[in-house]
Amino acid sequence: MIIIIIILEKRVSLAEKIRSMTRQRRMILQELQKMTTHPTADQVYDMVRKKLPRISLATVYRNLDLLAQDGLIRKLGTAGAQMRFDGNPVDHHHIRCTRCHRVDDLPAGTVMVKDKGVGERTGYRIAGLHLEYNGLCPECQTEMQKTRV
Amino acid sequence: MIIIIIILEKRVSLAEKIRSMTRQRRMILQELQKMTTHPTADQVYDMVRKKLPRISLATVYRNLDLLAQDGLIRKLGTAGAQMRFDGNPVDHHHIRCTRCHRVDDLPAGTVMVKDKGVGERTGYRIAGLHLEYNGLCPECQTEMQKTRV
């Protein structure tokens, strides 16, 4: 039996391509991990700038993206997609294609959400909720196969 | 017992302020209701333009917003808010303030999602799901009371 131990001190790779862990990238990750809030890119920029005053906003955006790709952080909100509108105001959920950004309705009865005391435990006055699945739509699945081989 | 039937042919008001149902507004609503897809603003624009060639894109945006305010249609996605980042990649859900756009974590165990065959029934290859509550955060609740009275 062969055991391989990989110590990630200088480099990070959850995908096949290895990418170097730069001072900037590490700092962005660290600062973000400290915060319990969910900052915007420019808020991250402001935090990181206190330690690395010469960092560029573009570097922050670039690295937030790469860190999310590597699964070290998460992006909240519908990335890179423009707003979409629904002619049906009745409550129902959706599924969104991560590749072509298409949005479909989830057939009624496919999901059940049970919550207990969300308002009480968060202090929010709840107005609604939205559940969104994401993945590859049928069309994009076949498209992907063509290019992959 | 008194039954009041309101026929909305010329005006719409689900809020206190009445707003006139213009040709443009009606057409945007009609076209959107026809579509089973979830079009972007410019896709709505293209559809409506076939019937009202002189309509402006700004009018489409304006009315999509007003129709959503009146609850006749829905906006999908985090309206008017910029992307937010989460230092915690472990699966968990969120609650977002509709007023100040702040995002908080939902305490673990407050919700349970049960689904059956989402992938099979939609044809999507599911990658994940995200549940987001929305409402007024504690701070904004008190802020609102100040201005209201």
Add this chain to the structure above:
DNA sequence: AAAATAATAATAATAATTATCATTATTAAT
């Protein structure tokens, strides 16, 4: 140490959305 590769800072470009404002349409008042 030198060459090759990758990431950065600074800045320009893009694209979606929102604001402005003169004109037109709709509603209320007379």
Add this chain to the structure above:
DNA sequence: ATTAATAATGATAATTATTATTATTATTTT
């Protein structure tokens, strides 16, 4: 019905978040 008051529109400018570009700097490989 006319007129005055109000609201909505079309055209376009402005804004804002994000992405692309590129010369420079840092890191990795040889």
